[in-house]
Amino acid sequence: MSTNIFLVAGEASADLAAASLVREVKKLLPHAHFYGVGGKRLVEQGMEVVVPAESLNVVGFSDWWDRAKDVLLSYRKILKVIEQRKPDVAVLIDLPDFNLRVAKKLKKLGVPVVYYVSPQLWAWRKNRIKLIKERVDEMLVVFPFEKEIYEKAGISVSFVGHPLVELLQPRRRYRDQAVIEKEPRIALLPGSRKSEIRHHAPILRGLIERIKKEYPQAQIRVPIANTLSTPWVTEKLGLKPAEVSQDSWETLQWADVAVVASGTATLETALIGTPFCLFYKVSASSSWLFKNLIKYQGFIGMPNILLGREVVKECFQENASPQKLFSEIKFMINSGLSRLNMASSLLSCRQLLGEKGDQTRAASRVVENLKKARTISNQGTYGSTPT
Numbered sequence: 001m002s003t004n005i006f007l008v009a010g011e012a013s014a015d016l017a018a019a020s021l022v023r024e025v026k027k028l029l030p031h032a033h034f035y036g037v038g039g040k041r042l043v044e045q046g047m048e049v050v051v052p053a054e055s056l057n058v059v060g061f062s063d064w065w066d067r068a069k070d071v072l073l074s075y076r077k078i079l080k081v082i083e084q085r086k087p088d089v090a091v092l093i094d095l096p097d098f099n100l101r102v103a104k105k106l107k108k109l110g111v112p113v114v115y116y117v118s119p120q121l122w123a124w125r126k127n128r129i130k131l132i133k134e135r136v137d138e139m140l141v142v143f144p145f146e147k148e149i150y151e152k153a154g155i156s157v158s159f160v161g162h163p164l165v166e167l168l169q170p171r172r173r174y175r176d177q178a179v180i181e182k183e184p185r186i187a188l189l190p191g192s193r194k195s196e197i198r199h200h201a202p203i204l205r206g207l208i209e210r211i212k213k214e215y216p217q218a219q220i221r222v223p224i225a226n227t228l229s230t231p232w233v234t235e236k237l238g239l240k241p242a243e244v245s246q247d248s249w250e251t252l253q254w255a256d257v258a259v260v261a262s263g264t265a266t267l268e269t270a271l272i273g274t275p276f277c278l279f280y281k282v283s284a285s286s287s288w289l290f291k292n293l294i295k296y297q298g299f300i301g302m303p304n305i306l307l308g309r310e311v312v313k314e315c316f317q318e319n320a321s322p323q324k325l326f327s328e329i330k331f332m333i334n335s336g337l338s339r340l341n342m343a344s345s346l347l348s349c350r351q352l353l354g355e356k357g358d359q360t361r362a363a364s365r366v367v368e369n370l371k372k373a374r375t376i377s378n379q380g381t382y383g384s385t386p387t
Contacts, residue, residue: 003029003370006087006111007036007047008078008102010056012192012225013264014093015039017117017163017359021091022047024363029370035085037078040226050081054194054227056098071098079105086111089370092136093117096128103135112373114366116140116160121149129153137369140362143306144354158365161358164264168271170347171253177336180256183217184333187255187274189248189265190237192225196261199281201236206322207259208238211329221255223248257332257339259325262300266312270303270346275339277313277328279320306352311345 005025009018019041022034026045035048037056043049055074075098082105089112092099096119103113115136119128132139132155139150142162150157175185188207190200204222211218223245224233234244245251252258252269258276260269269276278301299305301312313328315321332339 003032003089004085004087005032005034005366005370006082006090006106007034007038007042007093008091008095008099009036009038009042009093010053010095010098012039012053012227014095014117015041015053015227016167018042018091018093019045020163020167020359021116021362021366024359025366028363028367035081035087037074051077056095075101078102082106082109082111089114089366089373091116091366094119096125100128100131100135103131107135110373112137112369114138114140114369116362117142118146118150121146129155138365140365142353142358143302144352158361159354160361160365161354162267163358163362164268164271165350165353166358168249168268170271170273170350174340174343175256180333180336183219184215184329185219185221185254185256186211186329187248187251187258187260187276188220188222189258189260189269190222190233191261191263192227192265194228197228197233197236200261200279200320203279203281203320203322203325204259205238207325207329210322210326214326214330215333221245221251223251257329259329262314262316267302267349270312270349273343273347275332275342275346277315277325277332279315279325281317281320303346303349306349307345311342 007018009015015038018038022042022045025032033048035050037051037053038047038049039053051074055070086109090106091114092103094117099115106113113136115132118139118141119125121129133153136155138156138158140158140160141147141150142160144159147157147159188204190197190204208220211220220243222237222239222243224230230244248265249268249272252272252274255274258269258274260266260276260278262278262280266278280300299310299314300316301314303312304310304314315324315328
């Protein structure tokens with residue numbers, strides 16, 4: 001029996017997780033057809049991309065406003081496709097501003113909705129949990145502390161573990177201190193969205209200048225997400241061809257230290273065990289809203305959230321300056337003991353995220369929701385069997 005599965009994965013990290021999920025679902029449902037929003041990795045898995053992931057690759061209030069037309073056109077196209085080709089089940093990954101609106105339409109059509117990777121309800125916009133309860137059949141959460149949040153709200157939830165635990169291997173080797181001080185290897189991860197590159201480019205340009213002046217023999221690598229244009233990012237950051245990488249995980253295994261934009265990349269860096277500092281900068285309007293209306297006072301980096309302390313230095317907004325980031329890099333390079341202690345703490349995040357096999361568990365939950373919906377549909381058509 002053919003099964004149509006609608007899927008939304010609107011950013012690089014979601015595309016990666018979704019591709020692994022699709023592989024596992026196909027083991028259970030060999031004839032399943034996936035369509036919706038995705039990137040290159042989902043295309044490689046045979047998904048029919050109706051709207052490319054980069055169309056929704058935005059962050060922050062001002063960026064949504066600037067690209068409102070593109071996002072709205074994508075949203076309308078998705079709704080039309082859902083109406084014309086009603087899926088058997090939908091899997092929505094992160095991207096709550098977009099996905100919760102899509103979920104509303106799916107529920108009206110009677111399509112079971114599985115939401116994979118929770119919005120950060122513990123940090124901001126906690127009122128979203130009401131919308132989730134109305135529009136989502138089951139939450140698949142990737143952090144253990146999220147399960148209790150949804151259980152308390154009476155929402156069906158399964159902790160499936162984090163996909164990165166299975167996908168990433170911890171590094172086994174760190175170079176000697178004397179070599180690092182002389183010829184440091186530095187990875188710079190600028191983010192996977194165009195808006196992030198625009199905000200981060202001036203900071204990273206200034207940082208690269210300082211690194212090359214202080215450490216003439218330093219090697220710099222900047223991995224560029226597959227959701228971005230490599231020539232565009234290279235020009236924005238003023239990179240040489242040898243400084244560009246297409247593989248962030250390989251780059252993090254190679255690097256002695258890293259500077260990482262806040263997001264999934266911070267958890268990737270932690271699971272690999274590369275010492276780093278975190279930075280992030282948004283528009284002035286987004287920053288004002290975050291500080292004055294949301295008033296979130298906790299950590300912004302997932303490694304720090306998981307560990308409950310600031311293992312990784314966080315440089316947000318005005319603190320995300322070339323001078324500040326260079327100071328953090330210099331400290332990590334010169335302080336071998338502190339650097340190795342940080343690496344050890346980061347690697348302990350792995351034990352907090354559950355065992356391997358999360359994609360198998362996530363896939364089984366998608367299939368169970370599909371079977372449940374079909375059972376209910378059949379009962380509605382033919383009537384339940386009397387006892």
